[in-house]
Amino acid sequence: MSLAERDQCVHSLMKSLDECRQGKGSVTLVSGSIASGKTALLHEFAEHATTSNARFLSATCSAAESDLPLGVIDQIILNARTAYGYEPGGDDGNDREPAGARALHRLCLDIADRDAERPLIIGIDDIEYIDTASRQCVLYLARRLTASPVMVVLAGSSDPQSVGWQFQAELLRQPHASAIRLASLTPAGTADVLADHLAPAETQRLAAACHQISGGNPLLVHALAEDNQSPADPSAPIEVGDAFSRALLNCLYRCDPPTLSVAQALAVLDGLPTGLPALVNMEPEQVEAILRSLQSAGLVNRGHFRHAVAQTAVLQSLDPQERRRLHLRAAVILHDIGSPATEVAGHLVAAKRVTDAWGVGVLREAAEQRLSDGDVGAALDALDLAYQASSGExxxxxxxxxxxxxxxxxxxxxxxxxxxxxxxxxxxxxxxxxxxxxxxxxxxxxxxxxxxxxxxxxxxxxxxxxxxxxxxxxxxxxxxxxxxxxxxxxxxxxxxxATDGDHTDEAIPASPLSLRLQSATVRAAILADGPDSATVSHAEQILQVARLDDTTLAPITAALLALFYADRADKAAAWSAPLLAEADLRHAPTWQAIFGTLHGLVAHRQGDLAAAEQHGNTALTRISPRCWGVAIGAPLALLILAKTEMGKHDDAAELLHHPVPDAMFRTPYGLHYLHARGRHMLATKHFAAALNDFQACGELMQRWGFDLPSVVPWRSEAAQVRLAQGRGDEARRLVEEQLSMLGPGHTRARGISLRAMASITEPRQRPQLLRQAAEVLQACGDRLELARTLAALSHVKEEVGESSRARALERWAQNLAATCYAETPSTEPPGPGDGTEQHATVDGGASSLSNAERRVAELAAKGYTNREISCKLYVTVSTVEQHLTRVYRKLNVNSRADLPLGLDFDDLDFDDHTKAIA
CATH class of the missing domain: 1.25.40 (Serine Threonine Protein Phosphatase 5, Tetratricopeptide repeat)
Known part of the structure; x- marks a missing residue:
């Protein structure tokens, strides 16, 4: 082992050896913290001494032999016999301990007399474990070395309580005695040790971290060098591995039992020494002294292990039963002194037991705090134990x-x-x-x-x-x-x-349950009466005061939906983006999926198709599709819309084969799904299927009491189909009806409606309508709808001979579409179709269905549940299920989500329900 920063210590010992050659005996006490290099220094000095013609006799004390009288003296005499053939003479004394002391003294004198040119060095390591009799012998010898060529070097702990105050004082009071204190390595010394093992670049890169983790403890520095000799990634952080763990445990298990107990308790308490004295059953002063010793050794820093690996190593070295006992005891101690519930609960979970009545309450409180912090795993651990320990229903x-x-x-x-x-x-x-x-x-x-x-x-x-x-x-x-x-x-x-507390102009309450009532009321008001400035303002106030957690998730999403349905995509985007970021920070996959979908829907309404697609894809990966329940319609609708408008029609069609629950079509999620599917059918010229979906949206919205264009502008969508089918009068009726429903707050829906009206009105009125639509859409920030409007206006300008203006508008439209990642909008206005409507190929086709099966299929495709179909057609639910089974088989489809593909119901008379089923 390299003796970095120990040159001065070796020099001091060699100086004493030179004096010893001159007949001046001496005693040197080498002290230091755990694994500070005392033994290495003793060995280094022994090597120097023997190569310079000195004799060296060594002994090592042991905790296992601390009760063996004269065990150390016997080691020295045995080594003298082995090395120099020395045979001690008899002793006339009756007292063994004084005889041992005289024997040691005589040994030293005899060896010195045989060859006065070769001084004798006696080195004793780990003297904190020296037996009482040997200690007395060493003191006896030390008092008689003044004029002898004998040098005694003792190495031991720097803790006076370990070596013994009286023993140290008696040694060091001798005029020929000296002390050497080994300090921890400095950062430079740490780098010197690493340089013996690692390349220069690695040494420079890891030195600071190594010193921080090891505290300058030489044994730990060497262990870290071993852990990092073959780094997998030269740029990776320092590796703290098995060698470090072994070295740390080697340090601790060489300590006395009280020090080891304190270290183990410190690992159990996770660096919180508040309850340490009670846990180890020691006086606070004794614990403080041990902590100072551990810090001096570089093992801890201010009551904490310097690295998590160190704490883990100590915990794993404990017997599992003892570890659980300590955790349970720690939980009781921390609860009694009023520690936070999360700290107490952590020990109860580690102990896997609850023995006191307060335990379940503490675990619940800790779980709620962990949930607030975003640590769901720790919350569930606490709740699992709380459930096992609960006593009543x-x-x-x-x-x-x-x-x-x-x-x-x-x-x-x-x-x-x-x-x-x-x-x-x-x-x-x-x-x-x-x-x-x-x-x-x-x-x-x-x-x-x-x-x-x-x-x-x-x-x-x-x-x-x-x-x-x-x-x-x-x-x-x-x-x-x-x-x-x-x-x-x-x-x-x-x-x-309604109660007085339901009014949306009331002050926002702090309670999550009251907050939920306010947000639900705002959303209901917008859907029932359309948006106005008061309800929009109230929705924003809710979002301002609600901090995201499990209790506020519902009111926050309700307020966001209120802004979305109010056609205020700008405001919804301003709130959904930070909420999504917070969900990411809290590592809550379901929250991430929900807010990602909402933010994607808002991005779509602003014409940002790339963001819409990205958020839709992410939402379906944050939680699996089967986790979505009826809400699966939202991310699917988002993706179908985005991919359709980006021209990825095959991808959109693939999404339509995704299984969805029947109950989805009873919810607004099903409404958005039908709208998105209709848009895809329209884009791919499946006009009958598209019209079927748009009309289904209309039926549901009218039946549900929120027939708002800002929710789904189904009339303008259906008008495009009717226009393509050559039914201009019907298209006009639908658009005029939609325009009549719009209040001042329906900005985006108004722009869409005006553009639709332009497509069915006489040419001279189109420019004005399209300009109005463009102004509205530009104001609300929907770049894609604006691009479509500009493309239509470009065509109008071209028709009236304003070619230059038409080209400028066309370039503007194309640039906007490009920023949206959308297909280039056509400058041709929508008009009657050419009779080439596309039909998806299905096995058997719609013609293979009976009238009864076709009627059931049509209603199922519109989103009605089996029970609702049975009520509308006056048949049993079982009959509906049987019809659907045959429909799926004949059309070779998997679910009702696939039914509109290739089906044309326009030639059916749906007024006579009984006849259709018969």
Whole structure:
């Protein structure tokens, strides 16, 4: 081992050796912290001494022999016999210890007398473990070396309590005694050690980190050099590996038991020495002294291990049962002194036991804090143990509810397994308030609105019985509005009566449940009455005060949707971007997927197709498609729209084969999916299928009571189809109807409607309509719709002979489309088709279906559920299922999402439902 920064120490010992040659005996005490290089220095000096014609006798003390009388003296005499053939004479004394001392003295004198030119050196290592009898012998010898060519070098711990105050004092009070204190390596010394093992560039790169991790402890520096001799990546951080772990444990297990116990307890407490004395059952002063010793050795720094590998190594060296005992004891101590719940819970989880009544409450509190911090794994660990230790149904249900919330954040599909147990708890009355609302949210997400309504009814019964507080009552109204929004067909069953607290001009409350009521009310107001400045402002106020967590996720998404449906993509983008960034920072995959989809939808409305596609793709990878529940329609709609408008029609068609749950078509997610599918069908000239989807959107929106162009402008979309089919009058009626519905807040929808109107009006009116559309679309920031409008205006200018202006507009349109990553917009205005409508090829074709099967297929394609189809057609659900099974087989498709492909229902008379099914 290299003796970096020890030259002065060797020089001092050699100087004493020179004096010894002159007949001046001496005693030198070499001290230092654990693994500071005392033994290496002793060996280095022995080598120098023997090569310079000195004799060297050595002995090493051991903790295992500290109770063996004269064990060290016996080692020295044995070494003298082996090395120099020395045979000690008899002793007339009756007391063994004084006899041993005299024997040691006589040995030294006899050896010196045999060859006075060769001084004798006696080196004893690890003297903190020297037995009492040998200690007395050393002191006896030390007092008699003044005029003898004998030099005694003792090496041991720098801790006076380890070596013994009295022993050190007696040694060092001798006039011929001296002390050498080995300090930790400096950064330069650390670099010198590394240079013996590593290339110069590696030494320079790793020296500072090595010194920081090792604290200048030579043994640890050598271990780090070993760990980094063959770096996999020359630019990688310093490797702290097995050699370091072994060296650290070697240091600690050479310490006395109290020091080892403190180090182990420090590892258990994770560098929090507050409860250390109680954990090791020592006085604080003793613990402080040991911590100073460990810091001096470079093993810890201010009560913390210098590297996580060090702490892990110490923990893993403990017997598992002992480790769990220490963790449980630590949990009790920290709880008693009022430590944070997260610290206490961490020890309970490590101990895998809860023995006190307060344990479950602490674990729950810690789990909620961990969730707030974004550490879902630690939260679930705490909740798993809390559930095992829970004593009653109410407590178990509450813990299980938190588990479902935590799991849903990272894997909604996994959280689904908790629904039956939690539903039963609500029915029993063991869950209410936020946990019950969370459960209903999960049921809605997974397409179980009937179960959600049942639970809402149960909670309403408790409300009528006076069992719920004001917060829970607000939660009931909020969740009722959520059910009515997500499953509009249930609105009449769940719609609550308005209360004074539901007005959107009220001050924003701080409570998450009250906040949820406010956001649900704002969203409902926009959908019912259209957007206005007051509701838009209120939605923004909600977003300003709501900090993202599990309790505010619903009101935040509701407020964002309110801005989206209010046609305020600019404001929605300003809020969705930072929310997505925060979800990324919190490592919450479900949040990332939700806010990514919302931000992508907003990006699409602003004409940023590349961002829309990226966010859509990311949303489907953050959580798997099966985790999305009925909400799968949102990312699919986003991707289908983006890819269609980018000209990636094959990719869009592939997305349409993705399986979706039937319940999706009962939700606004299904509405957006139908709209996106219709846009794809229109772009690929499947006009009948496109019209079918747009009309399905219209039927649903009218039935659900929010027929707003800002949600889905289905009339202008259907008008494009009718125009392509040569039905201009019908196209005009649809566009005029849409324009009549627009209020001042429908900016984007107004621009789209004006452009659609221009396509069906007489040529002289088109320029004005297109200019108005362009102004509106430019103001709202939709670059893609603006590009389409400019392309149409370019064609109009070309028709009236303004070629220069037409080319300028065309270039503008093309540049805008390029920035959107969209297909170049056609300057040809939409008009009647040429009779070449495309039909997807399906096995058997629509002609193979009976009238009954075709009618069921048409309604299923529009998004109706089997139960709704059975009601509309006056047949049983079983009959509907049988018809659909035959339809899928004949058309060779997998789901109702594929039904419009190649089907043309225009020639069917749908008025006589009974006849169609017969």
């Amino acid at each position: 109410h407590e178990r249900a509450t813990v299980k509810s938190l588990m479902a919330v935590a799991e849903w954040r990272i894997n909604p599909s996994s959280a689904r397994r908790h629904l039956p147990e939690l539903s039963a708890a609500v029915q029993r009355g063991d869950l209410a308030g936020r946990p019950a609302i969370d459960l209903i949210d999960r049921l809605l997400w997974h397409g179980r609105p009937e179960d959600a309504v049942d639970l809402l009814d149960r909670l309403s019964e408790r409300d009528r019985a006076g069992e719920l507080d004001a917060e829970s009552q607000a939660a009931l109204r909020a969740i009722a509005l959520s059910i009515a929004f997500l499953y509009p067909d249930t609105a009449e069953q769940v719609r609550p009566e």
